[in-house]
Amino acid sequence: MKIVLVGANGTIGKKVHELLFAEGHEIVKVGKTSGDFQVDIADRESVRRLYAKIGAFDAVANASGEVAFAPFEKLGAAEWGLSLGSKLMGQVHLVQEALPYIREKGSFTLISGIVGDDPIFSGVAAAAVNRAIEGFVIAAANELPKGLRINVVSPTLLVESLKEFGPFFPGYTPVEGTQVAQAYKKSIFGNRTGQKYTLYP
Numbered sequence: 001m002k003i004v005l006v007g008a009n010g011t012i013g014k015k016v017h018e019l020l021f022a023e024g025h026e027i028v029k030v031g032k033t034s035g036d037f038q039v040d041i042a043d044r045e046s047v048r049r050l051y052a053k054i055g056a057f058d059a060v061a062n063a064s065g066e067v068a069f070a071p072f073e074k075l076g077a078a079e080w081g082l083s084l085g086s087k088l089m090g091q092v093h094l095v096q097e098a099l100p101y102i103r104e105k106g107s108f109t110l111i112s113g114i115v116g117d118d119p120i121f122s123g124v125a126a127a128a129v130n131r132a133i134e135g136f137v138i139a140a141a142n143e144l145p146k147g148l149r150i151n152v153v154s155p156t157l158l159v160e161s162l163k164e165f166g167p168f169f170p171g172y173t174p175v176e177g178t179q180v181a182q183a184y185k186k187s188i189f190g191n192r193t194g195q196k197y198t199l200y201p
Protein backbone atom coordinates (compact mmCIF):
# COMPACT_ATOMS: atom_id res chain seq x y z
CA MET A 1 0.00 0.00 0.00
CA LYS A 2 1.23 3.51 -0.81
CA ILE A 3 0.77 5.74 2.25
CA VAL A 4 1.37 9.49 2.42
CA LEU A 5 2.67 10.13 5.95
CA VAL A 6 2.59 13.82 6.89
CA GLY A 7 4.78 14.74 9.85
CA ALA A 8 6.86 11.62 9.19
CA ASN A 9 9.91 13.02 10.97
CA GLY A 10 8.06 14.00 14.16
CA THR A 11 7.72 12.11 17.44
CA ILE A 12 4.53 10.28 16.40
CA GLY A 13 5.34 10.18 12.68
CA LYS A 14 8.63 8.35 13.27
CA LYS A 15 6.84 5.60 15.20
CA VAL A 16 4.18 5.24 12.50
CA HIS A 17 6.88 5.11 9.84
CA GLU A 18 8.86 2.45 11.74
CA LEU A 19 5.83 0.19 12.03
CA LEU A 20 4.43 0.52 8.52
CA PHE A 21 7.78 0.56 6.69
CA ALA A 22 8.82 -2.61 8.53
CA GLU A 23 5.69 -4.26 7.11
CA GLY A 24 6.72 -3.47 3.56
CA HIS A 25 4.47 -0.54 2.70
CA GLU A 26 5.59 2.30 0.47
CA ILE A 27 5.70 5.37 2.69
CA VAL A 28 5.89 8.84 1.18
CA LYS A 29 7.48 10.92 3.94
CA VAL A 30 6.21 14.51 4.12
CA GLY A 31 7.28 17.29 6.48
CA LYS A 32 7.39 21.05 6.74
CA THR A 33 11.15 21.10 6.19
CA SER A 34 12.09 17.39 6.08
CA GLY A 35 11.09 14.24 4.18
CA ASP A 36 10.64 13.29 0.52
CA PHE A 37 8.24 16.23 0.00
CA GLN A 38 7.62 19.46 1.90
CA VAL A 39 4.28 21.12 2.60
CA ASP A 40 2.69 23.69 4.86
CA ILE A 41 -0.64 22.06 5.65
CA ALA A 42 -2.06 25.45 6.72
CA ASP A 43 -1.77 26.59 3.09
CA ARG A 44 -4.37 24.92 0.83
CA GLU A 45 -2.37 25.67 -2.32
CA SER A 46 0.73 24.07 -0.81
CA VAL A 47 -1.29 20.90 -0.07
CA ARG A 48 -2.70 20.91 -3.63
CA ARG A 49 0.81 21.13 -5.09
CA LEU A 50 2.00 18.33 -2.80
CA TYR A 51 -0.61 15.84 -4.02
CA ALA A 52 -0.09 16.83 -7.66
CA LYS A 53 3.59 15.91 -7.26
CA ILE A 54 2.93 12.60 -5.46
CA GLY A 55 0.17 11.31 -7.78
CA ALA A 56 -2.04 8.33 -6.84
CA PHE A 57 -1.91 6.75 -3.38
CA ASP A 58 -4.00 4.60 -1.01
CA ALA A 59 -3.95 6.42 2.32
CA VAL A 60 -3.09 9.68 4.05
CA ALA A 61 -1.87 9.43 7.64
CA ASN A 62 -1.30 12.74 9.35
CA ALA A 63 0.91 13.28 12.40
CA SER A 64 1.34 17.04 12.07
CA GLY A 65 -0.52 20.21 13.02
CA GLU A 66 0.49 23.03 15.31
CA VAL A 67 -1.49 24.54 18.17
CA ALA A 68 -0.67 27.38 20.53
CA PHE A 69 -0.37 26.55 24.22
CA ALA A 70 -0.90 29.75 26.26
CA PRO A 71 -2.90 30.88 29.29
CA PHE A 72 -6.48 31.68 28.29
CA GLU A 73 -6.04 35.43 28.76
CA LYS A 74 -3.03 35.42 26.44
CA LEU A 75 -4.74 33.56 23.61
CA GLY A 76 -4.87 36.33 21.03
CA ALA A 77 -5.63 36.42 17.32
CA ALA A 78 -2.17 35.12 16.39
CA GLU A 79 -2.48 32.09 18.69
CA TRP A 80 -6.00 31.27 17.49
CA GLY A 81 -4.94 31.83 13.89
CA LEU A 82 -2.06 29.36 14.21
CA SER A 83 -4.16 26.72 15.94
CA LEU A 84 -7.20 26.91 13.66
CA GLY A 85 -5.11 27.41 10.52
CA SER A 86 -2.64 24.58 11.10
CA LYS A 87 -4.10 21.72 13.14
CA LEU A 88 -7.76 22.24 12.15
CA MET A 89 -7.82 23.64 8.60
CA GLY A 90 -4.49 21.96 7.79
CA GLN A 91 -6.11 18.55 8.31
CA VAL A 92 -9.23 19.62 6.40
CA HIS A 93 -6.95 20.62 3.50
CA LEU A 94 -5.19 17.24 3.65
CA VAL A 95 -8.54 15.46 3.22
CA GLN A 96 -10.29 17.69 0.68
CA GLU A 97 -7.32 18.20 -1.63
CA ALA A 98 -6.56 14.46 -1.67
CA LEU A 99 -9.87 13.48 -3.25
CA PRO A 100 -8.72 13.57 -6.90
CA TYR A 101 -5.66 11.42 -6.10
CA ILE A 102 -6.62 8.90 -3.41
CA ARG A 103 -7.68 5.48 -4.73
CA GLU A 104 -11.09 3.85 -4.18
CA LYS A 105 -11.51 2.40 -0.66
CA GLY A 106 -8.59 4.46 0.60
CA SER A 107 -8.42 6.06 4.04
CA PHE A 108 -7.55 9.15 6.02
CA THR A 109 -6.12 9.04 9.54
CA LEU A 110 -6.05 12.37 11.38
CA ILE A 111 -4.74 13.41 14.79
CA SER A 112 -6.40 15.10 17.79
CA GLY A 113 -5.30 14.51 21.42
CA ILE A 114 -6.34 14.06 25.02
CA VAL A 115 -6.74 17.73 25.94
CA GLY A 116 -10.12 17.91 24.17
CA ASP A 117 -11.42 15.34 26.67
CA ASP A 118 -9.25 16.08 29.69
CA PRO A 119 -8.06 19.71 29.54
CA ILE A 120 -4.76 21.05 30.88
CA PHE A 121 -3.69 24.59 31.82
CA SER A 122 -2.92 26.63 28.68
CA GLY A 123 -4.72 24.05 26.52
CA VAL A 124 -7.91 25.88 25.52
CA ALA A 125 -6.98 26.32 21.84
CA ALA A 126 -5.74 22.73 21.63
CA ALA A 127 -8.95 21.43 23.21
CA ALA A 128 -11.14 23.45 20.82
CA VAL A 129 -9.21 22.31 17.76
CA ASN A 130 -9.12 18.66 18.82
CA ARG A 131 -12.89 18.54 19.30
CA ALA A 132 -13.40 20.34 15.99
CA ILE A 133 -11.29 17.77 14.14
CA GLU A 134 -13.22 14.96 15.80
CA GLY A 135 -16.51 16.54 14.66
CA PHE A 136 -15.12 16.90 11.15
CA VAL A 137 -14.25 13.19 11.10
CA ILE A 138 -17.68 12.06 12.35
CA ALA A 139 -19.48 14.11 9.71
CA ALA A 140 -17.06 13.68 6.78
CA ALA A 141 -17.25 9.88 7.18
CA ASN A 142 -20.86 10.08 5.98
CA GLU A 143 -20.09 12.09 2.86
CA LEU A 144 -16.73 10.92 1.55
CA PRO A 145 -16.89 9.55 -2.02
CA LYS A 146 -15.19 6.43 -3.50
CA GLY A 147 -15.82 4.26 -0.42
CA LEU A 148 -13.17 6.24 1.45
CA ARG A 149 -12.84 5.93 5.23
CA ILE A 150 -11.71 8.50 7.79
CA ASN A 151 -10.72 8.16 11.47
CA VAL A 152 -8.91 10.20 14.10
CA VAL A 153 -6.27 9.04 16.60
CA SER A 154 -6.40 10.76 19.99
CA PRO A 155 -3.29 10.02 22.07
CA THR A 156 -2.49 11.06 25.58
CA LEU A 157 1.03 12.41 26.16
CA LEU A 158 3.63 10.11 24.61
CA VAL A 159 6.45 8.63 26.72
CA GLU A 160 8.77 10.05 24.06
CA SER A 161 7.43 13.60 24.75
CA LEU A 162 7.59 13.40 28.56
CA LYS A 163 10.78 15.41 28.81
CA GLU A 164 9.37 18.29 26.76
CA PHE A 165 5.72 18.35 27.92
CA GLY A 166 5.56 16.21 31.08
CA PRO A 167 5.18 19.17 33.50
CA PHE A 168 2.03 20.29 31.64
CA PHE A 169 0.39 16.87 32.21
CA PRO A 170 0.51 16.26 35.98
CA GLY A 171 -0.81 12.82 36.87
CA TYR A 172 -1.44 11.77 33.28
CA THR A 173 -0.22 8.27 32.40
CA PRO A 174 1.81 8.48 29.17
CA VAL A 175 1.51 6.07 26.27
CA GLU A 176 4.33 4.45 24.28
CA GLY A 177 4.71 5.79 20.76
CA THR A 178 4.55 2.21 19.45
CA GLN A 179 0.97 1.94 20.76
CA VAL A 180 0.00 5.17 19.01
CA ALA A 181 1.44 3.72 15.80
CA GLN A 182 -0.81 0.66 16.28
CA ALA A 183 -3.85 2.96 16.36
CA TYR A 184 -2.79 4.40 12.98
CA LYS A 185 -2.43 0.84 11.69
CA LYS A 186 -5.93 -0.04 12.91
CA SER A 187 -7.35 3.03 11.20
CA ILE A 188 -5.56 2.41 7.88
CA PHE A 189 -6.07 -1.35 7.61
CA GLY A 190 -9.31 -1.86 9.56
CA ASN A 191 -12.82 -1.54 8.15
CA ARG A 192 -14.21 1.20 10.42
CA THR A 193 -14.89 4.81 9.59
CA GLY A 194 -15.87 7.92 11.57
CA GLN A 195 -14.05 6.49 14.59
CA LYS A 196 -11.95 8.12 17.27
CA TYR A 197 -9.20 5.81 18.52
CA THR A 198 -8.29 7.01 22.01
CA LEU A 199 -5.11 6.04 23.83
CA TYR A 200 -6.28 6.77 27.37
CA PRO A 201 -8.95 5.34 29.68
Ligand SMILES: NC(=O)c1ccc[n+]([C@@H]2O[C@H](COP(=O)([O-])OP(=O)(O)OC[C@H]3O[C@@H](n4cnc5c(N)ncnc54)[C@H](OP(=O)(O)O)[C@@H]3O)[C@@H](O)[C@H]2O)c1
Pocket residue numbers: 006007008009010011012013030031032033034035039040041042063064065066067086087090111112113114154155156157158161
Ligand atom coordinates in the same frame (compact mmCIF):
# COMPACT_ATOMS: atom_id res chain seq x y z
N1 LIG B 1 3.66 14.17 21.20
C1 LIG B 1 2.60 13.99 21.98
O1 LIG B 1 2.71 13.60 23.16
C2 LIG B 1 1.21 14.23 21.43
C3 LIG B 1 0.09 13.81 22.17
C4 LIG B 1 -1.19 14.04 21.67
C5 LIG B 1 -1.34 14.69 20.43
N2 LIG B 1 -0.26 15.09 19.74
C6 LIG B 1 -0.45 15.78 18.45
O2 LIG B 1 0.18 15.03 17.43
C7 LIG B 1 0.66 15.90 16.42
C8 LIG B 1 2.13 15.57 16.19
O3 LIG B 1 2.82 15.72 17.41
P1 LIG B 1 4.38 15.36 17.55
O4 LIG B 1 4.71 15.50 18.99
O5 LIG B 1 4.69 14.10 16.83
O6 LIG B 1 5.01 16.62 16.76
P2 LIG B 1 6.52 16.92 16.39
O7 LIG B 1 7.46 15.94 16.97
O8 LIG B 1 6.73 18.38 16.66
O9 LIG B 1 6.54 16.71 14.80
C9 LIG B 1 5.71 17.44 13.97
C10 LIG B 1 5.88 16.99 12.54
O10 LIG B 1 4.95 17.71 11.74
C11 LIG B 1 5.61 18.45 10.72
N3 LIG B 1 4.91 19.75 10.63
C12 LIG B 1 4.80 20.71 11.59
N4 LIG B 1 4.06 21.74 11.12
C13 LIG B 1 3.73 21.43 9.84
C14 LIG B 1 3.01 22.10 8.82
N5 LIG B 1 2.46 23.32 9.04
N6 LIG B 1 2.87 21.50 7.64
C15 LIG B 1 3.41 20.27 7.41
N7 LIG B 1 4.09 19.58 8.32
C16 LIG B 1 4.26 20.17 9.52
C17 LIG B 1 7.06 18.58 11.14
O11 LIG B 1 7.85 18.64 9.96
P3 LIG B 1 9.45 18.92 9.98
O12 LIG B 1 10.06 17.79 10.76
O13 LIG B 1 9.85 18.86 8.56
O14 LIG B 1 9.62 20.26 10.62
C18 LIG B 1 7.25 17.28 11.93
O15 LIG B 1 7.59 16.22 11.07
C19 LIG B 1 0.38 17.32 16.90
O16 LIG B 1 -0.79 17.80 16.29
C20 LIG B 1 0.18 17.16 18.40
O17 LIG B 1 -0.70 18.14 18.91
C21 LIG B 1 1.02 14.88 20.20
